Amino acid sequence: MQASLFAEHPDFFHPQDLVQVKYEMLRAHHVDGLPAAQAARQFGLSRQTFYQAQLAFAEQGMVGLLPQRPGPKGPYKLTPPMQAFVEAEYRRQPQRPLAELADELAARFGVRVHPRTLRRLLQKKKRLEPPAGPGR
Known part of the structure; x- marks a missing residue:
């Protein structure tokens, strides 16, 4: 300087x-x-x-x-219509394993995401307080 x-x-x-x-x-x-x-x-x-x-x-x-946080600012794979679908399906069947919801999302939209991605989305939207365990 x-x-x-x-x-x-x-x-x-x-x-x-x-x-x-x-x-x-x-x-x-x-x-x-x-x-x-x-x-x-x-x-x-x-x-x-x-x-x-x-x-x-x-x-x-x-x-x-102020310095900004590096990295992605949001889920880049999940478009707003996909997010709405995930939220609606979770509200409809909250006990359904997130792995199944990820499979249905892939079948409907052609985009595969990890169940953890869905968990983070739902937690961010205050829809999910997930229990620990596989597939949830």
């Missing part, structure tokens, strides 16, 4: 604080007039990171600069 603020005021500016680094990068661009690429380079970040931070800050404020 080449930003002089962090070198001149180490008690206040912390180069490990990514939220602060991104905020100061955006401030350098919007207030000091640095071009986006130069501001990103000065703060040790990519131009892509600059534009992502700018959009996130515009939409959410400081919260948008």
Whole structure:
């Protein structure tokens, strides 16, 4: 990082604080007039990171600069109609083994998922408090 603020005021500016680094990068661009690429380079970040931070800050404020959890944000195999089917079938027959429900889902929609995926979906939707055991 080449930003002089962090070198001149180490008690206040912390180069490990990514939220602060991104905020100061955006401030350098919007207030000091640095071009986006130069501001990103000065703060040790990519131009892509600059534009992502700018959009996130515009939409959410400081919260948008917080690091996001990596990985999938939701079940990518289960479309909303599939989720509705699983929920309806579970409400209709709550004692039915989830392995059977997974088989029916595969037969109807052509997508095979593990019973644990269905368990997580139902737990997330507050429909299932599963007992421990195989197939449930």
